[in-house]
Amino acid sequence: MAIITKIREKSGIAAAAIAISLILFLIGDDIFRGSSNFFGGTDRTVLGEISGEKIKTKDFDAKLQIAIENFKRQRDAAPSDQDLASIREQVWNQYIIDYAYKGQYEELGLKVSPEELVDMVQGKNIHPSVMQQFTDPKTGVFDKNVVIQFLQNLKKAPADQQQQWNEFEKYLLDDRLRTKYENLMKLSSITNSLEAKKEYVGQTAKADANYLFVPFYSIADSTIKVEDSQLKEYMQSHADLYKSQDTRTIEYVTFPIIPTKADTSAFQLKLNSLAKELGRSSNDSSFAFVNSDKRIPYSLSLADIPESIKSQMSNFIVGGIYGPFKIDDAYSVLKYDGVKADKFSSLRASHILISPSNKTDSAKAQARAKAESILNQIKGGASFETMAQINGSDATAQRGGDLGFFKNNGSMVKPFEEAVFGFSGKGLLPRLVETDFGFHIIKVTEAKSNLFYKMAVISKVIAPSQSTLDAVYRKAEEFASANGTKAAFDIALKKDKSLVMMKGERIQENATSINFLQNARQIVQWAFDEETEVNQASQKVFEVDNQYTVAVVTAKTSKDAPTVADFKDELTFKVKNQLKSEQILKKLGTISGTLEQMAQKYGAGALVEKATGITLNTGSLNSAGQDPIALGKIFGAKVGKKTKAFVGEGGVFVVEKTSTIQAPEIADLSMYKKSITNRTLQSTPYFLGEAIKDNAKIVDNRAKFY
Secondary structure (H helix, E strand, O other): OHHHHHHHHHHHHHHHHHHHHHHHHHHHHHHHHHHOOOOOOOOEEOOOEEOEEEHHHHHHHHHHHHHHOOOHHHOOOOOOOOHHHHHHHHHHHHHHHHHHHHHHHHHHHOOOOHHHHHHHHHHOEEEHHHHHHOEEOOOEEEOHHHHHHHHHHHHHHHHHHHHHHHHHHHHHHHHHHHHHHHHHHHHHOOOOHHHHHHHHHHOOOOEEEEEEEHHHOOHHHHHHOOOOHHHHHHHHOOHOOOOOOOOEEEEEEEOOOOOHHHHHHHHHHHHHHHHHHHOOOOHHHHHHOOOOOOOOOEEEEHOOOOOOHOOOOHHOOOOOEEEEEEEEEEEEEEEEEEEEEEEEEEEEEEEEOOOOOOOOOOHHHHHHHHHHHHHHHHHHOOOHHHHHHOOOOHHHHHHEEEEEEEEEOOOOOOOHHHHHOOOOEEEEOOOOOEEEEEEEEEEEEEEEEEEEEEEEEEEOOOOOOOHHHHHHHHHHHHHHHHHEHHHHHHHHHHHOOOOOOEEEEEEOOOOOEEEEOOOHHHHHHHHOOOOOOOOOOOOOOOOOOEEEEEEEEEEOOOOOOOOOOHHHHHHHHHHHHHHHHHHHHHHHHHOOHHHHHHHHHHOOOEEEEEEEEOOOOOOOOHHHHHHHHHHHHHHHOOOOOOOOEOOOOEEEEEEEEEEEEHHHHHHHHOOHHHHHHEEEEEHHHHHHHHHHHHHHHHEEEEOOOO
């Protein structure tokens, strides 16, 4: 009986064990990974929190999927890893708008009426996104009637298309509300007369000064010893500057996946074979489309044809096969099928825009005179590109004025378009062209043409063979399995000089890239995994951007407990400079005489320099560069009086102001008020957004999921 009783007891235990195992099987292993609160782990049903509202993971994923489907419809392609990261960010930002901004809107009573929405879609004030969606890609013209027709047929459209439009309308409403809110904040930005006068004086008042400068770099770092206690003391006294985040620092070795000579030879044979088949094909455009790695339109304007092909087109005959041409990372062969005419012409031009400083007649006359002078200099032989870089007042200046190719389809303002397309051939337009933006000096660099060139282009990228992939992977895998720690990494690198160690410093949890590794999300997730320790290498080989990667975590920082180690390099630099300044001040304190005499007595490292015509806002001090502390001391000093030695940003100074030109009193400070106001208005949306996010107390756990 005792044995039977024992068997019954064991049977009960076994049955219980089986039941528990079955329950765990049904629940899944998520509870051990912290996907529920069963054992006190992170709740994986909640992605984050904004303004007290929890963001459910399933809700976020549902919206993410809608956004991905919209992307596929618009691009006719699946999103890349970088695209997915961008889409996730857009969905998350929409939650911020829904929960953080909406409370602000409601408190202020901001709304968008149905009439406003109609006006944005089909009224007099069409929203830019509506114009973009309903602009004919061939003509570049927006037609309101197309929008109205689309809306009339919307009820008959498929459900997913109706849902897409509803999402688009929601975006329009949110965008208009945010615009109203930002404009309201902008209107509350006021520049007073004191601020305007400070701006005016900072730009206009000038000073000349001689100064003694002993740069910190004149003392070798090796002579300055820094203790950890000094670093800690400096960090504590500047606590507001050293706020930490959750980060990881890693070192990694990459094994590039590069096609071998055998792969290249096989590729060349394949491309030659495709070129022959393209020549024989009765439907060459379809054949090219099917066999290309990159889709290239059959009809191309001169603007769209790569330079390597364009330079040889004068030798093309209809039906001829040409190439291969190297274009970016691909090789192309093509069959030339002739030309066709388009109703629009295209050309390439450069311009130099001279804008009036304000809307007064005198400012306009000054701008015209300056533009005329520049035009005459170019006619006299001056370089157009150089004159554009020096004088241009828009973003094209840094490109030598280049506007690229454009069509006569209304993409440019009317006076500009009429002038350039009314010009024959290439060259400098003989007269200025005036638009609402100012005065333009224009040079046509590619003559106008309305021809489209028909080409069936096969574009192929050399890819490594499977045997090459396997060989590189084996090398990476062998390295990973043999080197599980940082110490092992270092030894392996000393043995194999072909391997190069790279470092990714202070990588944040939501990062998607590490240095030049653009799609490194999987490495970041591994580095932040709770089981990954410092000095531990990845046993897994990561495939990132056409290379295999093996990594090791070398440091961690925590936002809750910043340490000296988190900022050691920066703190060491600051403390060394502080110790150097004390050493320099002590030595200068024993020296007197003129600046030159002081420099001579000080010895090596002391410089005496002169600054002429400097302003408070933009002054630069030769070897010292832009040092605001030194500039302030110069403008605060009395003429002919030498200051005591003081510490600037880059070293220690003694300043002697030799002359000053005070800013003359002016009655009209409106230009300076406007300048400050414009800067404020440009920065308002950013700082407003940051303030709202801070106030919303956002908890973002996306990094644990994606």
